[in-house]
Amino acid sequence: xxxxxxxxxxxxxxxxxxxxxxxxxxxxxxxxxxxxxxxxxxxxxxxxxxxxxxxxxxxxxxxxxxxxxxxxxxxxxxxxxxxxxxxxxxxxxxxxxxxxxxxxxxxxxxxxxxxxxxxxxxxxxxxxxxxxxxxxxxxxxxxxxxxxxxxxxxxxxxxxxxxxxxxxxxxxxxxxxxxxxxxxxxxxxxxxxxxxxxxxxxxxxxxxxxxxxxxxxxxxxxxxxxxxxxxxxxxxxxxxxxxxxxxxxxxxxxxxxxxxxxxxxxxxxxxxxxxxxxxxxxxxxxxxxxxxxxxxxxxxxxxxxxxxxxxxxxxxxxxxxxxxxxxxxxxxxxxxxxxxxxxxxxxxxxxxxxxxxxxxxxxxxxxxxxxxxxxxxxxxxxxxxxxxxxxxxxxxxxxxxxxxxxxxxxxxxxxxxxxxxxxxxxxxxxxxxxxxxxxxxxxxxxxxxxxxxxxxxxxxxxxxxxxxxxxxxxxxxxxxxxxxxxxxxxxxxxxxxxxxxxxxxxxxxxxxxxxxxxxxxxxxxxxxxxxxxxxxxxxxxxxxxxxxxxxxxxxxxxxxxxxxxxxxxxxxxxxxxxxxxxxxxxxxxxxxxxxxxxxxxxxxxxxxxxxxxxxxxxxxxxxxxxxxxxxxxxxxxxxxxxxxxxxxxxxxxxxxxxxxxxxxxxxxxxxxxxxxxxxxxxxxxxxxxxxxxxxxxxxxxxxxxxxxxxxxxxxxxxxxxxxxxxxxxxxxxxxxxxxxxxxxxxxxxxxxxxxxxxxxxxxxxxxxxxxxxxxxxxxxxxxxxxxxxxxxxxxxxxxxxxxxxxxxxxxxxxxxxxxxxxxxxxxxxxxxxxxxxxxxxxxxxxxx
Amino acid sequence: xxxxxxxxxxxxxxxxxxxxxxxxxxxxxxxxxxxxxxxxxxxxxxxxxxxxxxxxxxxxxxxxxxxxxxxxxxxxxxxxxxxxxxxxxxxxxxxxxxxxxxxxxxxxxx
Numbered sequence: 001x002x003x004x005x006x007x008x009x010x011x012x013x014x015x016x017x018x019x020x021x022x023x024x025x026x027x028x029x030x031x032x033x034x035x036x037x038x039x040x041x042x043x044x045x046x047x048x049x050x051x052x053x054x055x056x057x058x059x060x061x062x063x064x065x066x067x068x069x070x071x072x073x074x075x076x077x078x079x080x081x082x083x084x085x086x087x088x089x090x091x092x093x094x095x096x097x098x099x100x101x102x103x104x105x106x107x108x109x110x111x112x113x114x115x116x117x118x119x120x121x122x123x124x125x126x127x128x129x130x131x132x133x134x135x136x137x138x139x140x141x142x143x144x145x146x147x148x149x150x151x152x153x154x155x156x157x158x159x160x161x162x163x164x165x166x167x168x169x170x171x172x173x174x175x176x177x178x179x180x181x182x183x184x185x186x187x188x189x190x191x192x193x194x195x196x197x198x199x200x201x202x203x204x205x206x207x208x209x210x211x212x213x214x215x216x217x218x219x220x221x222x223x224x225x226x227x228x229x230x231x232x233x234x235x236x237x238x239x240x241x242x243x244x245x246x247x248x249x250x251x252x253x254x255x256x257x258x259x260x261x262x263x264x265x266x267x268x269x270x271x272x273x274x275x276x277x278x279x280x281x282x283x284x285x286x287x288x289x290x291x292x293x294x295x296x297x298x299x300x301x302x303x304x305x306x307x308x309x310x311x312x313x314x315x316x317x318x319x320x321x322x323x324x325x326x327x328x329x330x331x332x333x334x335x336x337x338x339x340x341x342x343x344x345x346x347x348x349x350x351x352x353x354x355x356x357x358x359x360x361x362x363x364x365x366x367x368x369x370x371x372x373x374x375x376x377x378x379x380x381x382x383x384x385x386x387x388x389x390x391x392x393x394x395x396x397x398x399x400x401x402x403x404x405x406x407x408x409x410x411x412x413x414x415x416x417x418x419x420x421x422x423x424x425x426x427x428x429x430x431x432x433x434x435x436x437x438x439x440x441x442x443x444x445x446x447x448x449x450x451x452x453x454x455x456x457x458x459x460x461x462x463x464x465x466x467x468x469x470x471x472x473x474x475x476x477x478x479x480x481x482x483x484x485x486x487x488x489x490x491x492x493x494x495x496x497x498x499x500x501x502x503x504x505x506x507x508x509x510x511x512x513x514x515x516x517x518x519x520x521x522x523x524x525x526x527x528x529x530x531x532x533x534x535x536x537x538x539x540x541x542x543x544x545x546x547x548x549x550x551x552x553x554x555x556x557x558x559x560x561x562x563x564x565x566x567x568x569x570x571x572x573x574x575x576x577x578x579x580x581x582x583x584x585x586x587x588x589x590x591x592x593x594x595x596x597x598x599x600x601x602x603x604x605x606x607x608x609x610x611x612x613x614x615x616x617x618x619x620x621x622x623x624x625x626x627x628x629x630x631x632x633x634x635x636x637x638x639x640x641x642x643x644x645x646x647x648x649x650x651x652x653x654x655x656x657x658x659x660x661x662x663x664x665x666x667x668x669x670x671x672x673x674x675x676x677x678x679x680x681x682x683x684x685x686x687x688x689x690x691x692x693x694x695x696x697x698x699x700x701x702x703x704x705x706x707x708x709x710x711x712x713x714x715x716x717x718x719x720x721x722x723x724x725x726x727x728x729x730x731x732x733x734x735x736x737x738x739x740x741x742x743x744x745x746x747x748x749x750x751x752x753x754x755x756x757x758x759x760x761x762x763x764x765x766x767x768x769x770x771x772x773x774x775x776x777x778x779x780x781x782x783x784x785x786x787x788x789x790x791x792x793x794x795x796x797x798x799x800x801x802x803x804x805x806x807x808x809x810x811x812x813x814x815x816x817x818x819x820x821x822x823x824x825x826x827x828x829x830x831x832x833x834x835x836x837x838x839x840x841x842x843x844x845x846x847x848x
Numbered sequence: 849x850x851x852x853x854x855x856x857x858x859x860x861x862x863x864x865x866x867x868x869x870x871x872x873x874x875x876x877x878x879x880x881x882x883x884x885x886x887x888x889x890x891x892x893x894x895x896x897x898x899x900x901x902x903x904x905x906x907x908x909x910x911x912x913x914x915x916x917x918x919x920x921x922x923x924x925x926x927x928x929x930x931x932x933x934x935x936x937x938x939x940x941x942x943x944x945x946x947x948x949x950x951x952x953x954x955x956x957x958x
Contacts, residue, residue: 526859526931568880572858572905578894763896776896813895 019054020116026050030084031250037271039246040239041081048073048080051088052150055113059151062108067095068153069105072160075121078146079210081242084249085256087121088113089143094126095156119255127156130163138176145173145214170218170310178304181211192293196264199245200257204293206241209234212300219307219316220325228302229295237292243271244289259289311343312336323352330358334366335373337403341394342384351397360401368497371407378499381407385464385471387457389444392437395471399429408471410490413478425561428477434559435470439463439551449567452574453554456547459808461691465504466548469511470555487512503632510545511552518553522576523569536576537583541629543806546584550577584626586768589802589817591625592698603633611640619643622698624802630693639703642667646701649734653726658707661690662715666704668733670696675800676790677732678704680739683784685725686712694803706805743784758811760841764830772801772817773825775833779841781812792840793818796833798825849944850918854909855881855937856929861907867928868911871920877910885938906937912944 026047033043052073059071075089076082092109094102106124113120123140134140144164149157185203188194192204200206212234216223224231247267248256259267261282268281275281308316314325314336322343324330330337337359344351372378385391398404405412417428424431439457446454457463472494476486491512495505517539525532540546553573558565593600600620604613619640620627631639642652642665651668666678675694682689692706715721731737760779768774777789790800793816802817820829856864861878868876882903892899913921922939930936947956 524859524862526857528933528935566880568882568905571882575892575905578892581894761896763893765893778896 019058019112022050022054023116023118027084030246034084034243034246034250035270037243039083039250040243041235043246044082044242045080047084048077048082051077051082055090055109056151058109058112061112062105063101065101065105067102068156069094069102070152070154070156070160071109071150072147072157073150074123074147075143076146078143078148083242083245083255085119085254086249087119087255089121089123090150091123091125091144091147093152093156093160094124095153095159096128097126098124127159127163130160133169133172135172138173138180141169141173142177142180142214145217146210167310167312167315174215174218174307174310177211177214181208181300181304192297193290196258196260197289197293198258199241199248202293204290204297206238206245208296208300209238209241212296212303215300215303215307219310222325223303223306226306227299229299233295234299237295240288240292241296247271309347311347312339315340315343317343317347317349318352320352320354321350322347323355324358327354327358330355331362334362334370335377338371338377338380338384338407341398342380344394345384345388345390348390350393356397356401359403363402363406366406368407368409368494372498375499381498382462382464382468385467387436387439387443387463387467389440391440391467392433395433395436399433408494410472410475410487410494413490414475417477419477423560423564426559428474431559432471432474435473435552435555436467438555438558439467439470442551449570453551453570455808456551456577459806460547460551461544462504462507465507466511466551469508469515469548470552472508473512473515473552473556484513484515506632507545507548511548514539514549515552515556518549518573518576519557522553522572527572527576527579533576533579533583537580540580540584542626543581543584543804546577546580582768585804585815586765586774588624588626589772590770593620593623593625593627595621597625600628603628603636606633608637611637615644616640619697619701622701623695623703627695627703639665639667643701643703651729651733653729655722655726657715661707661709662687664704664706664708666702666706666729668702670700670702670799671733672799673791673794674702674733675704675803676787676794677739678729679706679790680743680784680787681725681729681732682706682708683787684728684739684742685714686710686783687714688781688783689786689805690807692803692805694800694805696801704803739787743787760838762834762837762841764825764834766824766827766830769817771824772819773830775816775818775837777812777814777816777837777841779812781807781810785812786814788840789814789837790816792836793833796829796836797821798833849947850913850915851942851944852909852911852913852918852921852925853940853942854925854929855883855885855906855939856909856925857931857935857937858905858907860929860931860937861909863928864909864925867924868921871917871924873911873913873917873921875911879908879910881906881908885935904935912947 029050030039030043030047033039033046055071055073059069070093072078072091072093073089074091076086077089082088092106098106110120110122147160147164184201184207188198188202190203192202194202198205212227213224227234244259244267245257247270248259248263251263251266264282264285265278268275268278268285271285273281273284275284308318308323308325311317311322314329314333315322316325317323322340324336324340340351340355372381395404398407399411399415405415411429411432414428414432419428426434442450442454442457460466469491472491473487474483475490476483476488479486488509491508492505494500495508500508518536521527521532521536527533537546540549550573554565554570557569557573595617600617603620604616607613607616616637620636628636638654642654646652646667646669648669648671651666653667654665656663664682668674679689687708687710689706689708692704694702694704696702710716715725718724728737728742732739732742758778758780761777763776765774765776775793779785786803786805790803793800798818798820799822800816800818804815806813818825825833854864858880865876865878868874882905884904909925911921918941922941925939948954949956
């Protein structure tokens with residue numbers, strides 16, 4: 001509700017006299033206290049409260065706005081330590097965007113305070129701004145530690161509190177605070193024994209006291225009780241310093257905090273120090289000052305040493321490792337325990353013994369659901385299982401303190417389990433954990449002979465599922481027969497309890513059920529026989545699973561004993577991987593879905609009511625058979641819906657966020673430059689395409705699925721961004737808009753690129769597929785790469801029918817299946833295209 | 849006595865072992881080896897890049913047999929390890945002068 005014109009001037013015009021009187025009265029009261037030598041904590045708190053009353057009155061008189069506002073006291077005002085001439089630090093919070101009404105309300109709050117001559121240090125924020133830390137403004141962040149609500153909407157204030165108070169912010173503020181303390185000490189030559197000390201900034205003065213309290217508040221509040229100095233002595237020191245400061249403000253009539261020789265005499269008199277001569281009284285005053293200042297510095301020094309680095313809710317990093325700040329709270333909150341282990345991975349340190357003992361003592365009281373009560377906890381579990389240095393050590397600690405078996409009950413069944421055979425050298429539980437260590441070793445600095453496997457790991461979309469599969473792959477060994485079948489059964493019991501998605505369940509089940517398959521084929525079958533490779537490729541279906549199974553086999557074989565994974569075996573495994581990968585990625589264009597193919601029966605039988613069987617059959621016909629392995633039934637039905645009633649120049653689109661990435665599905669009808677136009681539009685919005693598949697059916701229907709990263713958070717931050725992107729895709733595909741025009745703004749980043757890290761590879765292959773020339777491209781991953789590659793192909797008259805897009809670390813690996821005039825390229829055409837591609841990839845400018 | 853040193857495809861080891869067992873030969877040494885003969889490796893392509901697989905993984909099986917059954921043993925190895933394709937391997941036959949049991953120091957009388 002906005003205030004009618006003119007009335008908003010009311011508070012400005014009518015109330016200064018009232019406020020002025022109120023302020024004068026409050027100041028008179030404080031002056032009296034100061035002159036009696038009592039201008040310390042209690043007096044300043046009373047003065048702050050008087051200011052609160054004024055602020056509330058002003059807020060009430062200010063025009064209302066539709067969106068909530070909160071006025072928050074921060075800094076010294078937040079601590080209720082306002083001196084006579086202190087600045088008034090205020091934060092004015094708005095629930096949403098600042099419009100004209102909000103500007104008017106803001107003026108109506110601030111002007112009356114200015115009019116009465118107060119010095120206001122005000123900050124204005126929209127609540128969403130607290131989602132990002134203002135790292136360039138450490139003083140403001142510190143002032144927020146003392147925030148308290150004064151007027152306005154309490155709910156909005158609570159939102160601010162929860163946005164501000166989390167481990168990441170706390171750790172940053174403590175870091176910045178420590179840097180500022182060092183800087184301030186350096187300014188004062190690191191000594192508190194100043195003859196004319198600054199009672200606010202000098203070592204041992206008020207700023208140190210505040211710093212010590214901030215550190216405790218941000219790391220471990222119990223430090224205040226446990227410090228080297230008794231809390232009553234600290235309070236006494238604070239009261240003394242404030243009483244002195246009050247006198248300085250009163251005498252100098254301004255915000256002056258230096259205790260000069262002249263002011264020392266006045267302060268000694270006001271505070272009633274005895275002595276026949278001023279010098280005697282001053283010496284007694286300063287002796288007290290230094291005594292209190294020493295207490296303050298000792299307290300701060302201890303606090304800085306003892307304070308843990310905030311590492312999560314109720315977690316801090318100390319020299320012993322990650323510990324719980326409040327042990328009693330931790331004992332009844334098992335849902336916070338995993339975060340302790342995650343923090344150790346994030347901070348590269350162990351879990352403190354005190355935390356491990358607590359978990360050892362209480363783990364048995366809890367069930368799986370207690371550890372992962374909410375979807376956020378279950379997501380955190382999967383994040384924790386991402387292969388990273390230290391994961392094996394953490395899992396071993398969890399196992400040692402009995403936690404792993406409580407979190408994963410199937411794992412309990414193989415604790416200390418001994419299975420005698422000729423190969424295994426460790427108990428089943430340790431073998432299992434060693435598989436994870438072997439995987440983890442591929443993450444950072446793998447040995448030269450493992451680099452090729454390490455690159456597979458970098459390419460995995462969900463490597464945590466591989467770790468989960470390894471963790472459960474041998475749990476069936478508590479029985480003596482068919483352990484992989486029993487492992488699958490036991491793993492299934494876990495899936496629901498940790499909230500695994502259907503797709504993830506299928507992957508984990510596949511890996512556990514087939515964890516011996518690849519070693520059997522690689523080491524015991526004739527892998528030079530194409531039929532053996534074809535059958536193995538049929539088993540794994542898609543590259544993602546092949547990579548996972550290959551890594552699982554490597555990690556599993558290596559964990560049997562130190563001698564099991566010989567270079568000889570590693571070579572056999574790699575060769576099977578390469579042969580199968582080539583089979584999956586190069587030949588699939590020749591295998592098309594036929595009408596009435598038996599594999600389609602389940603898909604047709606379970607069709608949703610809005611789709612007819614004929615719709616589904618028509619859609620599937622002529623797509624590569626691989627399509628059925630890539631997508632689950634729900635995704636296929638969605639694609640069928642998108643393909644209904646599609647006409648030339650139309651695009652039907654669907655997009656959703658999947659983890660950190662977005663997934664865009666495009667259905668349209670084939671035409672020249674289509675693929676480069678679509679990928680160009682994504683690049684023009686700053687989207688980095690990570691993975692994807694582009695397929696064309698024999699009847700010209702195009703289905704492209706892109707996964708891309710939105711580093712600039714365009715889709716997240718802009719309302720209507722998705723619709724805007726869809727509209728541009730429509731316009732570009734239909735020819736109403738040019739993608740080249742759109743990309744002009746990004747030309748600098750597209751064409752004036754950073755130096756190449758790897759020399760691009762272009763490889764043309766006319767033998768692997770009966771129908772297509774296959775172009776493999778490996779190049780630095782960068783914005784607009786797919787656009788430039790596919791544009792060159794179209795410019796050379798080629799039709800892009802199938803594309804596989806992969807990103808491995810910083811390398812893009814793209815496989816194009818192309819034709820020209822409906823046939824494979826001749827060797828001259830291949831040479832020309834390859835040279836053109838190489839030129840563009842090596843930085844040659846391609847006139848659009 | 850003869851030392852039969854056979855280089856075979858990795859997936860053929862079990863078949864060779866079974867064939868030798870059938871004619872009464874049970875002691876053998878099996879080693880993972882890499883090498884090439886006429887097969888000379890081949891060129892594989894992974895992600896557009898060629899790489900040369902010059903040393904192929906093979907298994908080496910060594911058995912010491914008496915002269916009287918050497919021919920049968922050689923035949924058993926060849927029949928069980930053969931696929932008919934290039935890369936099936938070789939059998940080397942070496943004369944053996946004497947053999948001793950390490951545990952007892954006793955000279956074998958084969």
